[in-house]
Amino acid sequence: MNIPSIGPNTPIQKITAKPVHVSLPAKPAAATKLTDRVELSHVNKMLATLKANDIRADKVASIKTQIASGVYETEAKLDAAIEKLMNDL
Numbered sequence: 001m002n003i004p005s006i007g008p009n010t011p012i013q014k015i016t017a018k019p020v021h022v023s024l025p026a027k028p029a030a031a032t033k034l035t036d037r038v039e040l041s042h043v044n045k046m047l048a049t050l051k052a053n054d055i056r057a058d059k060v061a062s063i064k065t066q067i068a069s070g071v072y073e074t075e076a077k078l079d080a081a082i083e084k085l086m087n088d089l
Helices: 041-052 057-069 075-088
Strands: none
């Protein structure tokens, strides 16, 4: 394979092309209204769930009283909670 060399004896031709000029009509920029918006869909779902569930105020009051008096936490309840936690892990 013969590759010609470039040197002082080899002429180099400059390639030139006429640039293309295109004029486009100037359109005024469309007015864009920018606004900030935040959506917290998981919060909305949680609030909807909380509003949909019926809360039994009498049962909540009873449990609060038991917790305050120290009789709510029993050995059986703690064992059940630990067992459920271990199953989840």
